[in-house]
Amino acid sequence: MPSIYFDHAATTSMNAEVIKAYVEAASGAPGNPSSLHAQGxxxxEKVSSARDRFAGILNCExxxxxxxxSGTESDNSALFGAAHAQLKRGRKGIVTTAVEHHAVLHACRQLESQGFSLTILPVDEFGRVSLADAQAAIDDTTAVVSVMAGNNETGTLQPIAEIGEWARKHKAxxxxxxxxxxxxxxxxxRELPIDLLSLSAHKINGPQGxxxxxxxxxxxxxxLLYGGTQERNRRAGTENVAGIVAFAKAAEMAYGHLQARREHTENIRGSLLKALTEQLGSNSFMINGHPDYRLPQILNLSxxxxxxxxxxxxxxxxxxxASGGSACTSGSLKPSHVLSAMKFSSERLSSAVRFxxxxxxxxxxxxxxAKITATISARLRNR
Structure with a gap:
């Protein structure tokens, strides 16, 4: 049976050119970037070249x-690294949102257990944070503010530029x-008022890990990690050379065709919505997420x-x-913390599906x- 993969928010397949870049980097002579000999x-040089290419994409040094x-390590490193450094300056406040990835929320909870003061901002029915709430929470005692750009479950975009400007005013x-x-x-x-930014390769057709x-x-x-001087003493551990080279290739391909990627996924999203409306009727499902401030590649429906x-x-x-709006933890089903934060009814929470x-x-x-979904829907409802 031919498969249809509509779960790219979970992970993506590696692009053929990215695989080629990975294999070429992994097939050469063994070399540790910290070694002084020719192979090292x-x-x-491969790692430095990849870093230079990312610097061009992000407009940074x-x-x-x-x-x-991983993206999780990047989130954890940013939060623990910045929070503990800010503690030396007398700042103990952590501000985040109720819809962050668990890599952020769980890290923030851990910081709270270490004595930091945690404020979790609520969201509206579209999953978007109020700028006024953020401004009320951020003051001169705030150490770190962590707000995601776009949500992984609903695609809702957050006002990161506006919140970042306010955080900067208070030196958070x-x-x-x-x-x-x-x-x-x-x-x-250089345009966004942010100090730390976390990224991951496997969401853009790069390698996992x-x-x-x-x-x-x-x-x-x-x-966060100790044991070596790699990455200018900011992340100990031998670099994943082949993975880094492949990540840079995937990023170049993604940003070289940024508008085309957006238009392509928006087209698929719109086609699925249109077909579902024709097959089921618009009253048979509800869209979860913001109608305007959103990523193009995610569609969450109840x-x-x-x-x-x-x-x-x-x-x-x-x-x-596809994926559900609930996560499985230790064998027991729990409702999505993202959709729960949007204060949905139990019926809407328990019936969410992310494409x-x-x-x-x-x-x-x-x-x-859409046709398959309509058939399934009719069969299950008739029961």
Whole structure:
């Protein structure tokens, strides 16, 4: 059975040219970038070249970039590194939002257990933070503000520029998790009032297990990992040379065709919505997320009366890969913290399905998925 992959927000397949770059980097002579011999210098040059290319994409200095092992590590490094450095300046406040990825929320909770004061900002029914709420929470005692660019479940965009400006007025450090937004929106470090930015390779058709952390020059920071002097003493551990080279290639390809990527995924999203409306009627589902301030590649829908687990299982049996609005932890199903923060009813929470799009998807796949979904819906409702 031909499969339809509509779960690009979870991970993406590696682009053929990215695989080629990875293989070429991994197939050469062994070399540790920290070694002084010829092989080590060759490996170090590959990492330096990748760093330079990222600097061009983000409009920053190469020295402001730190390669990590994942987006989660980038988030954790940013929060713990900045918070503990700011503590030395007498700042103990942490401000974040209720809809952040758990890599941020759990890190913030851990900081709270270490004595920091945590404020979690609420969101409206579209999953968007109020600038007024953020301004009320950020003051001269705030150490770090962490607000994601675009949500991984709903696609809702946050007012990071406006919040960042307010944080800067109070000398608080601004961290942005842009893991989901990277490759779909411009992230100019000189235009955005941010101090730390977290990225990940596997969301843009790069390899899994590689991340990047931007740290603005002059930002107080303490490393999360110890044991080596790599990455200018900011991230100990031998660099993943092949992964970093492939990440840079994926980023160049993504930003070289940024508008085309946006238009392509927006087209697939629109086609699925249109076909679902024709097949089911607009009253048979609800869109979760902001109608205007959103990423183009994510569509979160609630099929009221049909559990997300039932819908996902049946979609999978028909060859369609999607994700639910709830996460499975230790074998027990829990509602999505993102949708819960949007104060949805239990029926809307329990029936949410996320479709997310990317390279390789077609309008025909969207239309086929709509037909499959309509058939499943009719069958489950008739029960």
């Amino acid at each position: 210098r060759a490996a170090r 190469p020295s402001e970039l730190v390669f990590t092992g 450090l601004m961290h942005v998790d842009a893991v989901q937004a990277f490759g779909y929106m411009s992230l100019d470090s 590689v991340g990047l952390l931007y740290i603005r020059k002059g930002t107080p920071f303490q490393p 099929f009221i009366g049909i559990s997300s687990e039932s819908m996902l299982m049946n979609l999978d049996l028909e060859g369609v890969s 997310s799009f990317g390279l390789g998807n077609t309008r025909e796949e969207a239309e086929k998925t």
